Amino acid sequence: MTDSSIIVGFIPLLDCAPxxxxxxxxxxxxxxxxxxxxxxxxxxxxxxxxxxxxxxxxHMLGPMAVAATLGIGHLKVPxxxxxxxxxxGNAITVSTAVWEQMLSFGASVGAHxxxxxxxxxxxxxxxxxxxxxxxxxxMVYPFSCHNYELRYWLSAAGIHPDLDVRLIVLPPPLLxxxxxxxxxxxxxxxxPWNSMAVAVEVGCIVxxxxxxxxxxxxxxxxLRLAWAQRHPERLAALLRALYRASQxxxxxxxxxxxSRLLAQPQYVGAPxxxxxxxxxxxxxxxxxxxxxxxxxxxxxARQAATFPWTSHALWFYSQMVRWRQTDYSxxxxxxxxxxxxxxxxxxxxxxxAVDLPAKDSKVEGAPNGSPTxxxxxxxxEYGPDGFFDERIFDPDDxxxxxASQEVVSA
Amino acid sequence: xxxxxxPAETLxxxxxxxxNVLRASILEDGLREAGYRKVTVLRDMQNLMRRIVxxxxxxxxxxxxxxxRDVLEQMFQVSxxxxxxxxxxxxxxxxxxxxxxxxxxxxxxxxxxLRKERVKSVLxxxxxxxNAFNKLREELDRAKAALEERKVVERAKGILMKERGLTxxxxxxxxxKAAMNESRRISEVAxxxxxxxxxxx
Numbered sequence: 001m002t003d004s005s006i007i008v009g010f011i012p013l014l015d016c017a018p019x020x021x022x023x024x025x026x027x028x029x030x031x032x033x034x035x036x037x038x039x040x041x042x043x044x045x046x047x048x049x050x051x052x053x054x055x056x057x058x059h060m061l062g063p064m065a066v067a068a069t070l071g072i073g074h075l076k077v078p079x080x081x082x083x084x085x086x087x088x089g090n091a092i093t094v095s096t097a098v099w100e101q102m103l104s105f106g107a108s109v110g111a112h113x114x115x116x117x118x119x120x121x122x123x124x125x126x127x128x129x130x131x132x133x134x135x136x137x138x139m140v141y142p143f144s145c146h147n148y149e150l151r152y153w154l155s156a157a158g159i160h161p162d163l164d165v166r167l168i169v170l171p172p173p174l175l176x177x178x179x180x181x182x183x184x185x186x187x188x189x190x191x192p193w194n195s196m197a198v199a200v201e202v203g204c205i206v207x208x209x210x211x212x213x214x215x216x217x218x219x220x221x222x223l224r225l226a227w228a229q230r231h232p233e234r235l236a237a238l239l240r241a242l243y244r245a246s247q248x249x250x251x252x253x254x255x256x257x258x259s260r261l262l263a264q265p266q267y268v269g270a271p272x273x274x275x276x277x278x279x280x281x282x283x284x285x286x287x288x289x290x291x292x293x294x295x296x297x298x299x300x301a302r303q304a305a306t307f308p309w310t311s312h313a314l315w316f317y318s319q320m321v322r323w324r325q326t327d328y329s330x331x332x333x334x335x336x337x338x339x340x341x342x343x344x345x346x347x348x349x350x351x352x353a354v355d356l357p358a359k360d361s362k363v364e365g366a367p368n369g370s371p372t373x374x375x376x377x378x379x380x381e382y383g384p385d386g387f388f389d390e391r392i393f394d395p396d397d398x399x400x401x402x403a404s405q406e407v408v409s410a
Numbered sequence: 411x412x413x414x415x416x417p418a419e420t421l422x423x424x425x426x427x428x429x430n431v432l433r434a435s436i437l438e439d440g441l442r443e444a445g446y447r448k449v450t451v452l453r454d455m456q457n458l459m460r461r462i463v464x465x466x467x468x469x470x471x472x473x474x475x476x477x478x479r480d481v482l483e484q485m486f487q488v489s490x491x492x493x494x495x496x497x498x499x500x501x502x503x504x505x506x507x508x509x510x511x512x513x514x515x516x517x518x519x520x521x522x523x524l525r526k527e528r529v530k531s532v533l534x535x536x537x538x539x540x541n542a543f544n545k546l547r548e549e550l551d552r553a554k555a556a557l558e559e560r561k562v563v564e565r566a567k568g569i570l571m572k573e574r575g576l577t578x579x580x581x582x583x584x585x586x587k588a589a590m591n592e593s594r595r596i597s598e599v600a601x602x603x604x605x606x607x608x609x610x611x
Contacts, residue, residue: 042479169484171477
């Protein structure tokens with residue numbers, strides 16, 4: 001172990017791309033970092049191995065970092081997220097059988113999540129009336145954007161995620177088989193697993209999660225606060241390498257090469273042609289259909305996608321409260337906010353003289369807000385934003401938002 | 411030692427979730443030798459929840475290579491799935507115990523409220539058994555690698571004997587000399603000979 005080495009754990013998913021590119025395309029070396037990537041099989045392993053120090057940093061679910069800082073669900077270990085590994089990239093997929101039923105209740109390919117949700121509600125009610133077991137949906141981890149996005153969509157449609165359907169955890173690589181075998185009826189996961197389900201003709205994509213929340217956050221680079229405090233320069237160098245890597249991932253001209261890079265078994269280990277769909281925002285939504293452009297499906301760098309907005313951490317917290325993972329406490333808020341570290345992001349990127357947002361937090365989901373945010377050079381484009389049900393989240397008034405989150409049952 | 415344990419301790423219900431047959435049986439044997447009488451091994455991941463509910467364990471061990479770890483943990487969080495609340499690891503403050511378990515490659519879960527000393531000895535047994543398995547696996551890997559190396563050297567010798575009309579001893583001496591001159595391992599030189607012969611075919 002030298003003073004330039006950084007060991008980073010990751011899960012084989014599309015958005016580990018900036019880490020892979022930093023290691024493989026020379027950005028880490030340029031920043032004088034000896035970057036080692038270690039592929040992991042479960043989020044619990046990512047959590048435990050970063051806690052005991054096997055990993056210096058990890059490809060981490062945003063809510064995981066917040067949960068660790070608060071000590072919800074496991075050890076209380078102050079964790080920080082000084083970098084976002086992108087926006088979006090998830091989707092909700094259902095089995096072809098459920099999709100057929102949804103079509104008969106008014107769903108259609110690529111329709112608004114409200115229309116899809118109304119159709120699913122009819123399916124849920126019809127099953128209840130004929131005494132069939134409730135539908136089972138899978139997600140990848142309780143403290144994940146996938147869990148919260150799926151629950152957000154279901155509950156907005158009038159489907160109670162804990163009473164009207166069953167929600168279970170399954171690891172991403174097992175989802176497609178579970179859907180085929182009928183163990184589950186749908187899932188919410190990151191790419192390439194939605195496109196994989198469509199490609200093998202067992203699933204249909206109901207909604208990309210960017211249709212639910214346009215600028216929805218996703219993975220972050222997570223580290224123990226203690227490690228970051230001990231190695232500030234190494235961390236800054238890593239953030240600079242990642243920034244360049246994310247910019248590289250964003251370029252359409254690099255997508256074919258990137259898809260081949262990620263396809264290798266030591267990284268994601270899925271066909272390059274499937275990975276390319278998510279990278280290029282061209283998803284095939286139902287088996288055999290032509291790919292369609294899903295604008296802003298996955299943003300690696302554009303729209304300030306790499307910026308660790310503290311409002312993201314606060315929204316995750318509001319969902320932890322909503323789904324009873326913790327009780328609301330005003331005292332939690334400073335710790336939640338302090339998990340995301342835009343200050344470290346700014347400090348690290350200062351030498352690059354790139355455009356940065358002027359503020360550390362923003363109102364989430366504001367569709368009529370400015371599509372640009374103030375930055376040193378004038379304006380940095382990041383919009384449009386919006387939750388599909390037109391709610392907005394004001395990070396300066398979490399309590400009111402939390403109190404307004406109703407959950408109704410079908 | 412079995413006789414050091416209280417009767418209640420030997421009756422702890424222990425569930426092992428591991429798809430690796432050898433490792434699971436090493437752990438099972440170790441726990442039985444240490445006096446634990448109620449040990450169940452789950453290799454098949456089907457109906458995980460049903461089987462955990464039926465078994466109603468006090469302690470659960472799962473190998474860290476198992477992607478179903480996330481599945482298992484969610485079951486504990488959704489408390490209605492298990493009869494009694496299950497905690498991650500032993501005691502939330504005991505970082506050393508956690509580090510020892512993760513280093514060895516095992517995740518441990520215990521029923522909340524189980525006395526720490528009861529848990530410590532069962533966890534120590536599990537960790538030492540996982541470490542024993544890791545050592546065994548390293549030895550196996552080394553033995554396998556050595557066997558592969560020997561095979562390559564045999565093939566290289568065969569090629570040299572045939573192509574240059576050497577005796578077996580002379581072929582081996584030639585390989586060894588080349589290895590010494592180039593400061594390489596004899597198996598590496600042998601591999602070059604095998605590769606070259608294939609290319610020249």
